[in-house]
Amino acid sequence: MAVSSSFGISSPAVTTFPMPSPSSSSRRQFLKTSASVAGITALPRALAAQENPAAPVKARSPNNPFVYRFNIGGFEAWSISDGHLLFNDRVDKMWPPEKREDMKQELIAHGERTDGIPLYVNLLVVRNGREVVLFDSGFGQRPNPNIGWLAEGLKLIGISPDQVTQSILSHGHADHIAGFVDGGKPAFPNSAIRVLKAEVDFWQSAQPDFSKSHRRDNIPNLIKSARNALDILKPNLQLHKDGDQILNGAITFEAAPGHTDGHCVLRITDGKESLFHFMDVAHNHLLMFKDPTWFIEFDHLPEVAVATRRRIFRRLAATRERAYGFHLPWPGIGRILPDGDALRWEGERWSWGS
Numbered sequence: 001m002a003v004s005s006s007f008g009i010s011s012p013a014v015t016t017f018p019m020p021s022p023s024s025s026s027r028r029q030f031l032k033t034s035a036s037v038a039g040i041t042a043l044p045r046a047l048a049a050q051e052n053p054a055a056p057v058k059a060r061s062p063n064n065p066f067v068y069r070f071n072i073g074g075f076e077a078w079s080i081s082d083g084h085l086l087f088n089d090r091v092d093k094m095w096p097p098e099k100r101e102d103m104k105q106e107l108i109a110h111g112e113r114t115d116g117i118p119l120y121v122n123l124l125v126v127r128n129g130r131e132v133v134l135f136d137s138g139f140g141q142r143p144n145p146n147i148g149w150l151a152e153g154l155k156l157i158g159i160s161p162d163q164v165t166q167s168i169l170s171h172g173h174a175d176h177i178a179g180f181v182d183g184g185k186p187a188f189p190n191s192a193i194r195v196l197k198a199e200v201d202f203w204q205s206a207q208p209d210f211s212k213s214h215r216r217d218n219i220p221n222l223i224k225s226a227r228n229a230l231d232i233l234k235p236n237l238q239l240h241k242d243g244d245q246i247l248n249g250a251i252t253f254e255a256a257p258g259h260t261d262g263h264c265v266l267r268i269t270d271g272k273e274s275l276f277h278f279m280d281v282a283h284n285h286l287l288m289f290k291d292p293t294w295f296i297e298f299d300h301l302p303e304v305a306v307a308t309r310r311r312i313f314r315r316l317a318a319t320r321e322r323a324y325g326f327h328l329p330w331p332g333i334g335r336i337l338p339d340g341d342a343l344r345w346e347g348e349r350w351s352w353g354s
């Protein structure tokens with residue numbers, strides 16, 4: 001089946017072109033050619049050593065980057081990866097089912113893997129003087145080595161748990177709330193945990209309503225875990241509503257319901273610069289931008305989630321405001337741009353200039 005782009009141009013469905021890995025002889029030939037073109041006669045020392053089995057040079061594995069520093073005006077900011085999950089059931093977590101083949105073709109058209117869909121987990125940290133603000137907490141410490149990297153990331157940037165003064169909780173799913181608890185206690189004991197009242201009300205209601213959700217997980221367990229975490233965090237909770245601001249207007253809450261009832265997104269502002277954190281308004285950097293009506297099974301209220309996504313994405317595409325996605329490829333900073341009838345995510349290139 002053909003992929004129809006938003007410009008109405010069709011292209012063949014199979015567009016993956018695996019790159020052959022050059023054989024060592026062709027690589028040597030390439031290096032020799034490059035060297036002679038550049039007028040260089042000797043190979044670099046490390047490469048020369050590789051050619052000589054008597055003096056092996058073991059390549060050092062580079063550290064896997066998971067902490068990225070940037071600025072929002074005068075604020076220091078970091079995007080810390082909490083790791084990732086891989087959805088082995090591919091696009092089967094996405095709805096509606098009759099669009100799954102289109103989704104798969106969209107992934108193929110961009111050279112993405114289709115055997116599993118990575119779900120990135122990006123945690124934003126912002127510091128202004130003594131105020132250290134953490135935006136959601138990731139999964140916390142778990143046996144799975146692919147997740148729960150926040151503690152190590154904070155250590156790397158020299159922020160101890162007791163130095164976190166403000167935390168934002170966008171909603172009560174485990175990848176956002178679980179890291180706020182460590183060993184049955186608040187992981188950041190000196191931090192307020194700010195959340196929309198609607199979110200706390202949902203989880204604490206007598207029977208949280210999942211009747212519109214396509215979620216297939218163990219819902220009683222999901223409710224139990226969220227309630228347990230909220231109980232532990234109760235002394236630290238500060239309840240907010242749409243439009244509330246904290247830290248002299250530096251952070252503004254915006255209600256973004258649908259993924260959960262009290263899901264919120266946030267704008268961080270300093271002077272003329274801002275960053276719009278759209279949290280779980282998107283779970284993939286291609287699918288929800290290609291068609292905002294495609295949604296993940298975790299949405300509690302899919303129709304509301306789609307309406308919220310349209311509203312927020314349309315605005316961000318019009319203003320080109322710098323944005324941040326919790327589940328987009330790390331470090332998750334970029335902009336939403338118009339792309340024909342659709343939109344696209346343009347991830348920012350890494351820059352280590354400051």
Ligand SMILES: [Zn+2]
Nearest residue numbers: 173175176280
């Ligand atoms: Zn999430």
